[in-house]
Amino acid sequence: MSPYLVSGLGAYRSDCSVRERCEETTRFGWNVGRGTTLFAFRLRSFIEARYHRAEVGDRTVQFFPVTPGLLSEKSGSVDSDLRQRPVEPRSGAGVGT
Numbered sequence: 001m002s003p004y005l006v007s008g009l010g011a012y013r014s015d016c017s018v019r020e021r022c023e024e025t026t027r028f029g030w031n032v033g034r035g036t037t038l039f040a041f042r043l044r045s046f047i048e049a050r051y052h053r054a055e056v057g058d059r060t061v062q063f064f065p066v067t068p069g070l071l072s073e074k075s076g077s078v079d080s081d082l083r084q085r086p087v088e089p090r091s092g093a094g095v096g097t
Contacts (some may be wrong), residue, residue, distance in 0.1 A: 003036045004037070005032070009028060010054075014026075016081060029061075048068075
């Protein structure tokens with residue numbers, strides 16, 4: 001288990017599907033969250049929760065998605081490199097054989 005923190009900036013688009021009289025807009029917003037990577041049943045996975053907030057027109061839009069997922073072994077992370085098996089020398093290889 002490896003917990004982590006995450007944050008970022010993003011562009012949030014409103015398409016006005018809820019109200020009749022509004023303009024489609026794109027506004028900048030921010031997000032912050034926490035997650036953890038897991039290793040269970042021979043699979044690397046993660047679960048992450050983020051709080052998103054953006055000002056769209058005269059409203060503040062907020063949402064809190066929880067995202068599960070699977071990670072590839074070729075992700076290049078440090079702990080996946082440490083889990084690789086060491087190379088064993090071949091018999092008969094070396095100087096003077």
